[in-house]
Amino acid sequence: MNVVVQRARHPQLRDYIHSAVSGLLPFIQKGLVERVAVIFFNTDNIPLERFIFKLTMDQSYGSKVEEGDLEFSLRSFLVKLSVSEGVTKVLPRDCRWEITAYFRSLPHVSTSKDADLWIPTDTKQWQQPSLITPIKSMSSEPLSVQLYLEHPSLSEPKPQEKKIL
Numbered sequence: 001m002n003v004v005v006q007r008a009r010h011p012q013l014r015d016y017i018h019s020a021v022s023g024l025l026p027f028i029q030k031g032l033v034e035r036v037a038v039i040f041f042n043t044d045n046i047p048l049e050r051f052i053f054k055l056t057m058d059q060s061y062g063s064k065v066e067e068g069d070l071e072f073s074l075r076s077f078l079v080k081l082s083v084s085e086g087v088t089k090v091l092p093r094d095c096r097w098e099i100t101a102y103f104r105s106l107p108h109v110s111t112s113k114d115a116d117l118w119i120p121t122d123t124k125q126w127q128q129p130s131l132i133t134p135i136k137s138m139s140s141e142p143l144s145v146q147l148y149l150e151h152p153s154l155s156e157p158k159p160q161e162k163k164i165l
Helices: 011-029 067-082
Strands: 033-041 047-057 096-103 131-140 143-151
Touching: 011 033, 011 047, 011 096, 067 131, 067 143
Parallel strands: none
Antiparallel strands: 033 047, 033 096, 047 143, 131 143
């Protein structure tokens, strides 16, 4: 699409990202996935920041998609991603991250061999509503994507600091 994007150097990280995205693709195409989140956690497994991709796929289009229009919209979406660094927080070096998919309805294991690759998450949630920063919206039939960033609210209880006695 003639867009410069960041790419992971580490082969295992590239493989993880590729397998997560490839594993989600059939579910996205069927309209089963509502949101995909990239969540960053501190050492206590509490979310620090979430990038949320909210997806809507119109199944009625079938093969009548105008590739040029969709490609143009996706290109502008990707360009905006590269300049959204200003709304993120500086994360600690020891944080971890994961890709989480939120399904509209769970796929049946018996009907999809890929369904058993996804496991329910035990991700801790914030107690207060999060602070939401919209980053980019894109609507080009049959796909609509909204990207926003979530941070814990200012009134969110802070994790207990460890005291050394």
